[in-house]
Amino acid sequence: MxxxxxxxxxxxxxxxxxxxxxxxxxxxxxxxKRPSGNRSKTNFEMYAWIFMRMSGLLLFVLVLWHLLIMTVLDGGVQKVNFAFVAGRWSSPFWRTWDLAQLWLAQLHGTNGLRVIINDYAERDGTRFWLKMLLYMSSFLVLLLGTLVIFTFDPNLT
Amino acid sequence: MPKAPAGTLYRGREGMWSWVAHRVTGVLIFFFLFAHVLDTALVRVSPDSYNRVIDTYKTPFVNLMEVGLVGAVLYHALNGVRVMLIDFWSKGVRYQREMTWAILTVFVLVMAPGAYFMTKHTLEAIFGSAS
Incomplete structure (x- = not known):
């Protein structure tokens, strides 16, 4: 010894x-020591994990029903035009449906891509800028989509 | 990526490929959603510009891609349920392989009539019985 x-x-x-x-x-x-230092002291990843499952469950109903109506029933996509959208969005129910669908799908997809970027982009700079691009585009999509649903005008010419 | 130890039951089998397919379909859907919010935003520009863009969705080729999109969403949705069952159902891990084949069966059963109704107009236009 x-x-x-x-x-x-x-x-x-x-x-x-x-x-x-x-x-x-x-x-x-x-x-x-945690690899990412003090930044990950919150349980963000756990909440993101839960959000993926909760939003996924809601999107299962919202999106599949949306696709059934828009692409399968009554001639599928052939029936879709401005008048068809105006008819659907005259109902607050479908506007709420589409708003929920927009936000849940965009956030679900943004988190999915965030995970994929973290998995495959190995350089710190690449990872950072890809995620900045992702968050910027998500923000713009949510802003634009929300504005369109709230300001839709069926009498627009 | 580190090499998996030899003899793993997971690598390269149903579990891995369903995970790969979940990622690929997820990314596809994400990029379509981006395009879809933009095309729908045209209802705020003018009915005419919206109708013109939506008309491209009605052409045979894009109509076929639409079947692919619906297939991607349906797979992602069904496999998402499988993932949740693996996470939250006590026997989920044990039956993950059986659940893969179960969701693929449901996928085929839903897509067969679905694809028919989605492409009915296109098929009639190509094969000559459209009005």
Whole structure:
């Protein structure tokens, strides 16, 4: 038995303390520092995970029903035109439906792409700018879509 | 990416491919949603500009891509339910492979009539029985 900075090591084992004096193995009870530092002290990732499942469940109904009406029933997409949209958006029910669909789908998709960017973009700068582009475009899509639903004018010429 | 240990039951099988397909369909849907919000926004420009753009959706080629879009959404929705069952159902992990084949079966059963009604007008236009 010899004693070194590593503590007591049985001779003949793989570790050769005399040759590895600079090797530091932290005590098992010491928590490793989080790779992303202090930024991830909130439970953002857990809430994002829950949001994906909650919004996914709602979107299952909202989007599949939307696709059934718009692309399958009554001649499919052939019937869709300005008058058809005006007819649907005369009802607050369908406006609310479409607004919920817009926000849930856009946020669900934005978080999905955020995860994909984090997975595949390895350089810090690439990851940062791709996500900035993603958040900017999402913001614009949500703003534009919301404005269109709230300011729709069936008598526009 | 680190190499998976040899002999894993997951890599390269139903579990992995359904995950790959979930990502691919998710990205496809995201980019379509971007285009779709823009085309719908044309209702604030003029009825005519909206109608002209929507008319492109009615052409045979885009109509066929629409079947692909609906297929992507349907797969993503069904596999999303499978993912939630894996997460929240105590036997979800054990039956993940069976659930993959179950959702693929539902997918085919829904898409077969769905694709027919979606492309009915296009098929009639091509094969000559459209009014």
């Amino acid at each position: 010899t004693t070194s900075s590593l503590g007591t090591v049985t001779e003949g084992s793989i570790a050769q303390p005399d040759q590895h004096d600079n090797l530091v193995i932290e005590a098992p009870r010491n928590r490793r």
